[in-house]
Amino acid sequence: MTTNRRLRDLLGELKDGESVSKALQGGKVNLLDVRLWFDGLIPAKEQYSRYLAPRADIVHSPDFESGCVRVLKGQAFRLTRDEMAALGSFLAAAPTQGAQQEENLASASFVEPLRKRRRLEKLQPAYELLSSIPPTSNVVERFFSVARTTFGMQRHSLQPYTLEMLLFLRQNTGYWDARTVKSAK
Structure with a gap:
């Protein structure tokens, strides 16, 4: 009886791993999806963490991967310096401010530059094409x-x-x- 239950539990674990493996082969998968799936597998079987954890030895560039995941989550403002350096080539160029806007700011009230500074603080850096990076080879x-x-x-x-x-x-x-x-x- 206990052997059957253990086999059923093992079959359930294998099915979880198989479903993640099949999902990885899909066309519209990004690094955030994969990180969520791997993080879901790790509690099911602790041995998976050796290979599937964000900082596992098998991960070629942990800073790049964790940075991509943070940006795809919409948390670009939480990037570490190493993650920013790893994602540097994907950083979108900031729109240039014209001289006319600077002139308008000089003649504007005291409050306008402060409002603009606050709006700029809220803006997150934009990273291009991260969602199109395939998570597998x-x-x-x-x-x-x-x-x-x-x-x-x-x-x-x-x-x-x-x-x-x-x-x-x-x-x-x-x-x-x-x-x-x-x-x-």
Whole structure:
């Protein structure tokens, strides 16, 4: 009886892990989703923390990952210095203020600059494209698999430029179809 219950519990744990594994292979998954799923798995089985914790040894860049998760949560104002440095290349350029606005501030009342300062303090730095970073390397692995297949079949008669073009077109099939090719002729 106890063996059956232990097996059922183990099956439940395995199903949880399997559902996370399948969800990771989805198309619209970002780092925040993955962090939430991993954090949900860790209490189910403590051994998962060795590999799935935010600062696990297997994580290549913990500051980058935790910074992405904070920004995707809408908590960019809570980034540490290391996280800001890791996300620096994704920081959107701040809109430039014109000289006319500066002139208006000089002639404005005493209260206006204080209001503006408060509004600027509320603004969080904007980081671009973080939600489009794939949380796994599945796309890259599939790409190299396709490249190996394509190159293997035609390796003797294929110029590098032609291989590059074939792989580019095959990887981006969502952006073109037969009508696009026909119109390009």
